[in-house]
Amino acid sequence: MLYLSLFFNLLGIVAAAAFVHRKGGWDYLKRKLGTRDRALERFEDAYHRTRVELIRAFPPGPGDLVLLGDSLTDGGPWPLLLPGVPLRNQGIAGDTTGGVLARLDAVGRPGTVAVLVGINDLNQGRSPAAVLADLARILAGLQAPRVIVQALLPIDHAVWGMPVQQAVLETNRGLAALARERGLEWLDLHALFLRDGRLDPDCTHDGLHLNAAGYQRWAEALGLKVRDHAAQEVAVDQEQHVVGGEGQPL
Numbered sequence: 001m002l003y004l005s006l007f008f009n010l011l012g013i014v015a016a017a018a019f020v021h022r023k024g025g026w027d028y029l030k031r032k033l034g035t036r037d038r039a040l041e042r043f044e045d046a047y048h049r050t051r052v053e054l055i056r057a058f059p060p061g062p063g064d065l066v067l068l069g070d071s072l073t074d075g076g077p078w079p080l081l082l083p084g085v086p087l088r089n090q091g092i093a094g095d096t097t098g099g100v101l102a103r104l105d106a107v108g109r110p111g112t113v114a115v116l117v118g119i120n121d122l123n124q125g126r127s128p129a130a131v132l133a134d135l136a137r138i139l140a141g142l143q144a145p146r147v148i149v150q151a152l153l154p155i156d157h158a159v160w161g162m163p164v165q166q167a168v169l170e171t172n173r174g175l176a177a178l179a180r181e182r183g184l185e186w187l188d189l190h191a192l193f194l195r196d197g198r199l200d201p202d203c204t205h206d207g208l209h210l211n212a213a214g215y216q217r218w219a220e221a222l223g224l225k226v227r228d229h230a231a232q233e234v235a236v237d238q239e240q241h242v243v244g245g246e247g248q249p250l
Helices: 002-023 026-057 097-102 119-123 128-141 162-181 189-193 212-241
Strands: 065-069 087-091 112-116 146-150 185-187
Touching (some): 097 128, 112 128, 119 162, 146 162, 146 212, 162 185, 162 189, 185 212, 189 212
Parallel strands (some): 065 087, 065 112, 146 185
8 A cells, every 4th residue: 555655656756847847847836835925925015015005095083092013912802902093003013123213203292102012033044133223213213202111022932033033032021121221111022921921822823923812912011001091190180170169179
């Protein structure tokens, strides 16, 4: 049976090789693969351009929460995850820190910006230092009165490589320090999703992106920050509007 299986496998390989040879050999394969690559590049470019156009067409209001980032942000059904929170999803799948810098003016002047971007840069081989330099420019360019800096999530290093995981750790150390120096809020998503040294398998299907359970965990943590802050602002506003009989603040 083993010999028979090997025979049919070899026969299949020979048939496939003969087919490719008839079509033009290696040049045929390169054309086919190149067509797919070009089609994918066209799709990604069109998607990115369309998302930027939509982001610019619907600018946030002064009380809105803007979620700024890449595919992790883009993929979340945020109005369902954060019901009652006025928000704009400005995540774009595949985006990098450079891409966010190029569209930073579209963030406008919302009430709060929550930032999560950088993993695609690291996956492309950029250094943590270069990514942190871009992140510093992003944070400096935001005009919202409140900014929530979110740590890069862990990855499954068995899938995406230990060098990327080490780069994530180094970037997060620098990013946390940057948030402290600038007096910005910090949301440690890395700690939230870390399990046995990698992205919690219950929260992902590919070791990088989040599944439904992952988005619910993220939204719970982010929602606590957003709603606690909103409650504090309401309390302060009510105190300021309490007046005595003469119309003076108590």
